[in-house]
Amino acid sequence: MIDKTTQNASTFVSQVDSAFLFIFGVALFFLFAITAVMVYYIYRYQKSKNPVATHIEGSTKLEIVWTVIPTILVLVMFSYGWSGWKNQREIPDDAMPVKAIARMWSFAFEYPNGMVTDTLIVPKDRPIKLDLVAQDVIHSMYIPAFRVKQDMVPGKKSNIWFESEREGKYEIFCAEYCGLRHSYMMSAVKVIPEGDFDKWMEENKALEDATGGTNKRLAGVSVLRKYGCNACHTVDGSKLVGPSYKGIIGSTRTVITDGQERQVVGDEDYIRRSIYEPNADIVKGFDKGLMLSYKDQVTEEELQHLIEYFKSLSE
């Protein structure tokens, strides 16, 4: 926390850190003071030094003192913590909304103009509001450098906001346990100057428009990104949670259907089936139930882009 590289990373940092420092200071003080007294007593009053104990029952005055002082201290801690947190809930009206989507085990970010990325790219000095959506189980959007965290609960709307004051690339972690690849569910926020940001928006829009029609393969990559498929599948033939795309088209695959082993050919229908009913055919050696259906999400057009792209991987 108390680390130079994240200072001013977001406007919350100084407040959260000073609340933390206060609590930490009080805690350290009590820890050392009490330990010191204890060690001193143990040394001073050990049997060899003080063979006969003095009988003391207690003292009401002391009890009151050491009830009241900690009470006051914790009340200060409470209000410190509260005021630091209140800002995080008060979203400025001019904040730029970005939709953050979490699914097992990747994040995706959708900008107001419909563009989708897997890294969050934001302009400096401008409040950003993230609308959090989870598609399967609970995840949690955690940006340590910004001191923000919010659970992403399926079926429930929630949001966070931040304003970054420092350019750089900061980690995003999923902080709520969400299954097998929870620890790999990461992304990043890239904070860039406002001018660069606008330019980047323009360029990407142009690129997308241009490639949308002509370069289906490039479009396929962006589909994979949009739905976070790469969290579980690779393009290089290595095995993660699910099979790799490499060589999928045209291959003969051994799958398990309803407990029966059978052979199928990796064609268009197979791909469609695998995306819309992922648990119908399970490639031998992989586990059932890890992938959810994308029936209502991946469009037919996107599916075509994907197949086009997969073909390129089999060439």
Next chain:
Amino acid sequence: MSQTITVAHDIHRDDEGSKIGMWLFIFTELLLFAGLFIVYGVYRYLNPVAFHLAAEELNVTVGTLNTVILLCSSATMAMASTAIRMRKKALTLTLLGITLFIAFMFMVNKYFEWKGKFGHGIFPGSEDLLQLGHGDTLFFGLYFFMTGLHALHIIIGFILITIVAVRVNNNSLTSENPVLLDNSGLYWHLVDLIWIFLFPLFYLIA
């Protein structure tokens, strides 16, 4: 061990202790249902309209009937405690018998009620229910879960009272040691107590 002080390994009784123990157990049962009442409260709060409409599906007459007979059984059970203290064995047995009979009737009613619902395709996880929408799914999910758990308690109570009746019959439970009867009574009243809340929540507030 000439003293009068009690020894756990002796044949010793502490009726007051058993009663406290029974009450503590009843507290845990209350808390068990309290958890469900919280769930009910929250979902009712989140789906007021659906809960309202779904409740109308339940038959108030059957519910009322069940409430009334369960209350009667509670009364006969309490009377059995009095009867055994008055050393009226036959009367005690009769009262216990009535209690058991009513418990049985309650279950019969429940059976037909559930069967009716099942017949209409309403049971946990059924297709029809899913079609009705979230509020209804939750309402009937809770309905089956809570009344089911309550029915389970009725069955346990039934077994307990049967044991008591057998022991009264063979004179191993008399006015000298009526604790088991009293404690079964407490348990039976608990079952009643829970129903007193279940009834309005599911049948009435529509």
Next chain:
Amino acid sequence: MENHNDSHIVPFKTYGIILAVLIVLTLISVAVTQIDLASLTVFTAILLASIKSGIVLVYFMHLKFDNLMMKIFVTAVFVLVALVMVVTFLDYNYR
């Protein structure tokens, strides 16, 4: 540690009266909920149920003849349940 198991014998008549009262209350609550009291419906239903359960606790479950400690325990448990519900609704009510 005497066993006062015959401390108090409740006459049958008392139970009879209590039963009658309970049944009447049940019928009242059925009747009341048939008329539309809007937001008060839930409230009256719960209120009547609470009164009924109070009667069951006090008479059928002999709290009336129990010592003070038992009365305090039972009350405390109900208060606890109520508080837990209130605290839970601090979330739902203000979402």
Next chain:
Amino acid sequence: MSNQETETNYVSFREEKGKYKGILAWIFSTDHKRIGLLYLYSIVSFFIIGVGLGAAMKLELLAPGKTIMDPATYNAIFTLHGVIMIFLVVVPGLPAVFGNFFLPIMIGAKDVAFPKLNLLSWWVYVVGALIALSALFMGGGPPDTGWTFYAPYSFKTNTNMLPAVLGAFVLGFSSILTGINFIVTIHRLRAPGMSWFRLPLFPWTLYGTAWIQILATPIVGITLLMIVGERLLNIGFFDPALGGDPILYQHLFWIYSHPAVYIMILPAMGAISEIIPTFANKSIFGYKAIVISTLAIAFVGYFVWGHHMFTSGMSGTALYTFSFLTFLVAIPSAIKVFNWVGTLHKASIQLEAPFFWAASFLFVFMIGGLSGLALGALATNVHLHDTAFVVAHFHFIVFGGVGFAFMGAIHYWFPKMYGRMYNTKVATTGWLFFFIGFCTLYLPMFFLGIDGMPRRYYDYVERFHGPNIVSTIGSWVMIIGLIIIIANLIKGAYSGAKTSKNPWGGRTLEWEVDSPPTLENFEEIPVIERSPYDYR
């Protein structure tokens, strides 16, 4: 039963001949002391399994990337580790072992109020444990949800959730039965003259704990049952796709599980409150303050559960209420710490192993508790929630607090339980290794958490490497300590020197009976005429 016989022939409860022989004489015994020991052996066995799993996790975290296992195994291991440690070790821990063994003796009774129920509770414990562990061996693989079983993941996963959840449910009953038994025992079986304010502090804490067990456990019971219903019947209680609310599950889970942490710590505090005056040779400072703070923790502890859900999306009102109450519940703990240290003032301290455990308990408990304050404050919690900081917090306070108190208690009461003494020098050495290993193991996790490393992470980015290495090395030092301690105790139980009735000079009743006690503890029920810590 005649008076003469018991007086002349001393037969300890361990040698008493009953209806059965051999192991049956133990597993069917209704004697509270035998049941206490049964619990001790079962709990220690599970503890060793749990510790082994912990050590395996540390080994995996030694370096980024795959070290010794794959992610599925890691996820299953921390789930089992948490379930075992919480439900099988620390929740029953002190009450079931030392509560069973010493509660009746300390209040001058011959047994608990319901000895048969007591035996039943052990059996239920064993059955529950077996059900939970059977999850390991049934198709589908061990559960991988974390000990919190959060919905909706817990009913989406294909692993064996049902046995684990049912096991936890059954274990809850064991806990409830023990609780009922203790409350009735304390109400009904106190020796003549033992007024409430002459009750020693360990029984007091057991009393508080028992109430929480009775009033909180059913909530988790019903919640787990709902998870079962959800999985079997597809009811949709917590499934957002069917209209359920996953946050409600968290509410219900923590309504139990926060009070549960006080189920764990209160008896630990009670044991410490026994050890400190004995070794200080002096009455405890502020007896009434400690009693009242015990009850205050038990009560207020009910209403702070939301501090586990600060980032879940609760309403603002709920957030600050819970934060506020969390801070309130810290105060009674502070009062206790001050009173314990106050007891040492002008004392005459015997430096023996149990005392070292008690003193180091104070130290690690303070670290754990004070780090809890950083978690209780809203702004800082948002950053620290679900990071290694939380892991460090609860290991310090659960393992440090409860574990150290357990170790202290066993070293303190060992001579009474076995009639023999372990090697005290070796015990102190073991403690030193354990203590140093412990701090090396968990202190780095605070820094990892502050730096932003989330918990339940199988793998981590390179910048978290350093502290993880230190932490793993700490676990090895602790291994050495633990082995020394356990070996020393086992040796002591078999061949330690015979001890007297009262080797430490304790003043509570258990030190007035034989070591080990006879079947009925007391030949004659004592009449109490003084306060429990009267060292004059």
